[in-house]
Amino acid sequence: MSMVRVRFAPSPTGYLHVGGARTALYNYLFAKKNGGEFILRIEDTDEARSTQESLRGVIDDMVWLNLLWNEGVDPVTLRDQGASGPYKQSERQYIYSEIADNLLNANKAYYCFLTDEEITTQREAAIKAGRPPQVNSPYQDWTLEKAKERLATGDKAVVRFKTRDLKKDYIFTDLVRHEVKFPSDMVGDFVILRSGGMPVYNFCCAIDDHMMKISHVFRAEEHLPNTLRQLMLYEAMGWQPPEFGHISLILDEDRQKLSKRKGAVACGQLKAEGYLASAVLNFIALLGWSHPEGKEIMTVDDMIQAFDVSRLNSSGAVFDRVKFKWMNAMHLRALPNMDLWQEIQPFLAREKMDLPKDPVWQEKSIMAFKTSMETLADAIELYKPLNDISFTILPEAEETLMWEPTKTVLLAWRDLVQASGKDYLSEAEFLKLQDEVKNKTGAKGKNLFMPIRVAVIGKPHGTELKILVPLIKTSSLVTRANKVLEKIG
């Protein structure tokens, strides 16, 4: 096999969503597995919708996911980087127009002066007659000279690719779904150049894939019909098409294609919600692909090792947030303690918490909370109790406060903590102290620990006290106990 070169070709018209990320991932994995190259091409021919901000956003998300490319645009400057550029289609117009001219001269394409109204009328009529809504342009029979004369008068025209004289069926072997057969009348004469001269997706795509020597194209199933158009183009230009693999769609809960409109499935949003890039990658990888041994929790390296096109699934997959969250929790736990501490900092910062700077304390806190975190954002609620500013007695504590032994337990607790003379209580010291409270007051079971818990975190349920208490200064424990005692009166 010659050099493997794959590409991911986003259009900078919005954020990167999980569907796009998965396409990028599969291309990336395939390249890495085969010692090939991964190219990032920017499909920005939609002048109206493409924006610099979107490009920036998509690139940042790719970088966050660590799906880095060998050629494309520089992730920082966004300037071209590589030998097959330009990589932004908007800068490749000279290439497209030259090829369009060739097609025009060869009578394989023609100028079409149909107005929008005329096209709409044709489409409606076609549907009514039970035919696919294709245009049937009267201009396909015009000579190039005649068209150019009209163009010279200032009239605008698109360039359409002529499909009428093509062979009947196009057959190709898809890497994911095996043999696919399209009747050529499935598509009408499609536009390759807009009236402004800007090329259209299928045209650029075929040209760029060829010129950038792309060997394999993995893209979403929605592009299957486009493949027919591109195959026609390859044929017209006498080029060898790449291998195609059309991967299944990611669906929402209603089994519809995951759309930007409906779901919060932007990679950037997942990041903001506290998901790890490694978990996102792991999860989307499994939406349409499986490890030969059924392994579920994987690093990207694991995936590269095991990646095999034959294990790509051809049916659509629902994006299940519940399982995704579980997987994120697994990745969270696999992180070294201090790495996890770093990861939660942006989330804690949102709440302006004042937590100890001592790394020993920090690591201890992570060890205490690691198994209760599903997303990084969960750290906020977990760390809040450690933060004096946010100590409040919650309504759910009311019942405990009304119990008969509560007051005596709290008084004993406060006094013993105060008398300890320590800055922080160790777990053992806390347990011993708790025993003393028990002996002193005769309270046991929930009559004992629930009041104490309220005096520590403001509510009767939550993280184990033996974990929490060693993370809170004794002076703070006393202050908190006093607040609760005040409330009881």
Place this chain on the structure above:
RNA sequence: GUUCCCAUCGUCUAGGGGCCUAGGACACCUCCCUUUCACGGAGGAUACAGGGGUUCGAAUCCCCUUGGGAACGCCA
């Protein structure tokens, strides 16, 4: 409407003619651990869309039906 694609537990999937009285994972239920919750551990319930073939034998191959999805743009 037309064309194409798809079809195993609620969800992601394993499975490519006998190893399947269908395996794993999430979620769910029960129990254990635990002075709460969580974590962890042990169990449990739940699926081959339907109908025809082919075959000694079909979740696996073929056909039809049904269902779902996608595409039909001067979007990509």
